Amino acid sequence: MKKIFKSPQIIASLLFLVVFALISCSSSDDSAGDEMQEEEEMLGDTDYDISAILSKFEGTGLSYAVNGNTVTFTTADLPNHTSPYWPTNNPLYEAYNGTNSSWNKNPNEIAEQNIVFTITLNPKEATSKQATPLGPIGISRNGVVFFNQYAGPDQPLTNEINSFDQYLGHPTGRDQYHYHIEPTYLTQEFGEDAFLGLLADGFPVYGPVENGKTITNSDLDVYHGHASVTPDFPEGIYHYHITSEDPYINGNGYFGTSGNISR
Incomplete structure (x- = not known):
């Protein structure tokens, strides 16, 4: 051996x-x-308080009032930017000048709405998660409402995306303007890492960048959010992120308990 x-x-x-x-x-x-x-x-942490970010909401026909531990937003849902969906006699009318070569204008226009959100100032995780409805699911900082990732019941946005204007919004058949995906007017104005609005459960929505990194779906949970420190919440908070892929803003439903939405 x-x-x-x-x-x-x-x-x-x-x-x-x-x-x-x-x-x-x-x-x-x-x-x-x-x-x-x-x-x-x-x-x-059950002591989240979103009061400090309310001052960031500003838009045409947008107001809010605090009552106890809730805030009530009333919005006319009028974007503060140009769009081909404004009536042609409106100063904000602008022909489509975006990058989608397949762009196809839908037959609707932007018109004044009356949408009211009553949202908690102290959001927390819901014991039983609820799916987001069709229609408004949250409000952006300029008063335009957020919609979820569907064009209709379980219908993806695949074809509807071609009707989004240069700032990636469009109106419904009832002339209700809204964002399903990144509101590029806001991310261009405030930054891709900026606070963009609230979903109806009170948790904030941020842009596609965090700490210099572009967020992807794999960085987020099934509700399309995560908990971390943000510039507005140095102690950390659960928040949603807008990403470039479906489901864009929200995933399997609200992380918290939705407030009341009327329109």
Whole structure:
């Protein structure tokens, strides 16, 4: 039988590599564990207060009033930017000048609405999650309403996207203007990492960038959000992110409990 001899230097080197690998794995696991613990602590926090961001809401025909632990937004749902969907005699009328070569104007126009949201100032995770409805599911900081990822019951936006104007909004058959996907007027105006509005459960909506990184669906949970620190909430808060892929704004429903929406 042939004996194999290993020098003390080789044995020492092998032991060093094994110890280094164990320390690296432990360090990586600890880092991931710390991140998960931080997010769990934020999710478990029942003291969220969104009062500080209300001053960021400003738009034509948009107002809000605080009553106890709720805020009531009343919006005329009129965008503060140009669009081919304004009547041609409106100063904000502008022919389509976006980048969609398949753009196809729908037959509707922008018209004044009366939409009222009553939203909690202290959002928290709902015990039983509810799907978002068709129609308004939240309000952007310029007063235009957010819609979910469907063109109709379980119908994707595939064809409807071709009717979005240069700022990626369009009106319904009842002339109700809305955003299904990134409201590029707002991200151009305030930044791709900016606060963009609230969903009806009180949790904020942010743009597609966070800490210099473009957020993808894989970074978010099934409701299309996560808990982390934001410029507006230095202690951290659960929030939604707009991304470039379906479901765009919201996933499997509200993370919190929806307030009342009337129109």
